[in-house]
Amino acid sequence: MRQWETAYEKWKNDEGLDAHLKQELDAMHDQPEALEDAFYRDLAFGTGGMRGVLGPGTNRMNIYTIRKAVNGLAHYLKNHCVNVNDRGVAVSYDSRHMSKEFAVETAKVLGAHGVKAYVFNTLHPTPLLSFAVRYLGAAAGVMITASHNPPEYNGFKVYNEDGGQVTPDEAAAITEAIQKTEDELSVPYLEQEEIEAKELLTWGGQEVDNAYLEQLESITKLDADEQEQTKDLQIVFTPLHGTACDLVQRGLDNLHFHQVDVVEEQAVPDPEFSTVDSPNPEEHQAFTMAMELGKQTNADILIGTDPDADRLGAAVKNDTGDYAVLTGNQLGALMLDYILRHTDPKLLPNARMIKTIVTSELGRRIADSYGVQTMDTLTGFKYIGEKIRQFDATGEAFIFGYEESYGYLISDVVRDKDAVQSAIFACEMAYYWKKQGKTLYDALQSLYETYGYYVEDMISLKLTGKQGSEKIARIMQAARTESFTDIGGVDVLAVEDYWTSERMVAGSSQPEEIDLPQENVVKFLLKDDCWICLRPSGTEPKLKCYVSVRGDSEEDSRKRLTKLKTAMDHFLHRTQS
Missing domain, CATH: 3.40.120.10 (Alpha-D-Glucose-1,6-Bisphosphate, subunit A, domain 3)
Incomplete structure (x- = not known):
């Protein structure tokens, strides 16, 4: 009897098994592939804990x-x-x-x-x-x-x-x-x-909520008098059927942002997330209802939080008057710029900005211009939290942390990405720029004009089950072993393998050491500040391929991005079979 069959028999014959799970298990008795997937391993506990499909089985x-x-x-x-x-x-x-x-x-x-x-x-x-x-x-x-x-x-x-x-x-x-x-x-x-x-x-x-909101009042960059004034900013907010509805509204109200319209259909907690295809503010469809309400109210900014409120998405009017959803890289760069332009210059030499290795280099360019050091971490906010903890010993000052996947942290009273404080802060930032006669979209274009036009995208392959895991392993092995001189016509300057903690620079015979923890990631550093990174997801059955380019214009960047994505699409499909 195979290992998964032994585990299945143990569950099936357990007299005390939860009645609902037993019913589900009985319904699977003639589905050997489903049973194998449910029992072929124990649900893995990784650096992000464990995450999986609900149901009976050791892998559920x-x-x-x-x-x-x-x-x-x-x-x-x-x-x-x-x-x-x-x-x-x-x-x-x-x-x-x-x-x-x-x-x-x-x-x-x-x-x-x-x-x-x-x-x-x-x-x-x-x-x-x-x-x-x-x-x-x-x-x-x-x-x-x-x-x-x-x-x-x-x-x-x-x-x-x-x-x-x-x-x-x-x-x-x-x-x-x-x-x-x-x-x-x-x-x-x-x-x-x-x-x-x-x-x-x-x-x-309730006590924890009140203490948290009291702490958030300290992150504002508004002066004391302005904090007490009613703000002329029209806001639409959707919690996407999750947990943020009450706290975001209370936090905005504390700073006298009173023109807040909530997407009522999405304010009710719903485990089926029935009004969206996916409750993820990274995906534009999640903002469909918020955009409809925004058009009715002429909103200056739309904000949306994911179900557990650690990720924030935002949409603002572009130069044609339509709502454009900002990427995590874009919103993070705007937040960083807003923080640094309102920070005492005497504090900047000791300040540290933290980002992940798959986050845009635009943030580094902004931080450099203020004399602020950027620290890179592996993907996952746990590494940013770990860096902040180290600052207690080194005396360095945390000023901002973010990742491309819509996670931001302004105040380190929390040690994980925080969509509640970020939602309030994003609205304050939009209010600041509105007073200057600009939208957040206008402010973003100014950043591009100053630092270069950075554009990012991601190819995501969903590869489920045992066979999917094997395909991901083949792709990562190919990325490590094939020799690349260029990708999509862009020269490869170096290859970073975070599994071996080595960086191999083109033309060099000896690798350099990467001072970061070991992880199954391969990153290609390309000419002109472009890069590509391959990483299996730690929480989903997916392989993620991040692509980032920098150009002198949007048209230039889009062309480069298309070439790199086409080349990687071909590589991913060729190497998984």
């Missing part, structure tokens, strides 16, 4: 895989943190199917270990969980979310005592602890009534 999100993960986390915390039982773990959840149930399961397993759980009594954004860990002095945090994944997904993210996503070393240690639990069906837990009676489960939220 369900109460048993949650219990196993929490059991390992509890053992890890007791071995690596002090006073864990009393400090406890902060737990939050979003609007997805089973999110609150998984949050309670987390508390039930922690309770069996004698560890207190502070659980939000309503769904809350991911950045509030990060803030809560620090505010409560908790030993760790758990967020139940699959971010902007399709409705059939959910996830389990772990935060360290600093409020940041666990680092690779921490994740490896937690994974080791999880793997010591051999039987996910027999993890010890206490019932909810028992942990409540023993005060091992505390429900809360």
